[in-house]
Amino acid sequence: MDPLEDVLALVGTTGRMSVALAGRGEWAVAFEPPDGVKFNAVRSGRCLLSVDGLEPIALAPGDCFLLIEPRAFTLASGPGVATIPAGPLFRAARDGIARAGMRPTADPGMDEATKSDAEGDDDVFIIGGRFDFGHRAGEILLAALPPVIHVPGDTPAADALRWALDLIDTEMRDRPMGSALVTEHLAMVMLIHILRLVDAPPTGWLAGLSDPVVAPALRVMHARPADPWTVADLARTAAVSRSTLAARFRQVVGRAPLDYLTDWRIELAADRLRRDDGTVAVIARGVGYRSESALSNAFKRVTGQSPREYRRSQTVAPPPGAHRPPPA
Structure with a gap:
């Protein structure tokens, strides 16, 4: 994707x-x-x-x-x-x-120039x-x-x-x-x-999208986030060495490839939790974790909350278009 x-x-x-x-x-x-x-x-x-x-x-x-x-x-x-x-x-x-x-x-009493x-x-x-x-x-x-x-x-x-x-x-x-x-x-x-x-910023995932080494790795992580990726696997998608990808990814995106993958998996999990889309165990498997406890540990490390705490703290937003405030 x-x-x-x-x-x-x-x-x-x-x-x-x-x-x-x-x-x-x-x-x-x-x-x-x-x-x-x-x-x-x-x-x-x-x-x-x-x-x-x-x-x-x-x-x-x-x-x-x-x-x-x-x-x-x-x-x-x-x-x-x-x-x-x-x-x-x-x-x-x-x-x-x-x-x-x-x-x-404009009214009928105006002269033509003013009207x-x-x-x-x-x-x-x-x-x-x-x-x-x-x-x-x-x-x-x-x-x-x-x-x-x-x-x-x-x-x-x-x-x-x-x-x-x-x-x-x-x-x-x-x-x-x-x-x-x-x-x-x-x-x-x-x-x-x-x-x-937009001119790509010096660092961040947006900068990575225009980088010839980083972009292929970003794309496959987004396409198949649940796959058991290693840095070597990601390097092969970019046709570079493991050390080259690791260094370039950190330089451009600002973090290591697998750290980025963890953060993206947590974003996907958080989205499913907000939508109440499945149990924590089902969500864990869907985003690449073998167990509920593995997701819980990573989720709390990234967000400061457990998945269950996060789910309780969220409310489901109305679908787009359900409420339209007056133009301003």
Whole structure:
């Protein structure tokens, strides 16, 4: 299996679109630190993204970004503009669009120039949403990523995103049957493309996916985690010596191959425990341990809890789409 697919599935990744944002004239909207990973894409116009603790990023047409960490941020027409909070603005949205900035109200008594200005196009139009992840995402996925991922729209790397954004635009504008589900799936496509575009971090499993020595070993461990792997077995999959794989794996991923395998087995076991999928003994065999006690010892060493304690501490989350909070 593909390790990226494995991890996205394991951490329960879901995506949803929110209300769009249109800006005109001078405007600035302040957002609270988001739950999950926030994303926005500029469909037209230009604006400025300011994230707490980071340098501002100028956004142009076609640009998109992921805000990986829960930091407050502002979208604005430019620097130095007084902000308004996003919550009330988005709650007052009409036809799926929140509007920021001064806009004269068109009425029959206006002269033609003022009326034309009131009915004219917006300076900036931004679509957005968020990705939600299970509670383990921070350790096995998000920790490997920078706080903000910015994909400029005028680069070849953005071509893969453009078709998804165009389809999202169409779905959000026309609202055909099933549009909410379609846009959620398109958002997931966007996430995968953006993760492919990220420069690999210096260490971690994400870095290993692009390493010619480490990647084959990662793939077979994800494909057959219950197999009794040895470092020699894994080295043969990469066509290198045992010592070469061990050294390279530790250099790139930050831990030894079999330590990584243990951690991945524990993640799989934890997922099954959260879903109440079998007895501890059955789960142990399913993830590569010969006995319940062997899994229990490894599980407590990694998580600080026994499998039974962990299962009691978890609640089963509702299926994706069962509860949709209002857009914000």
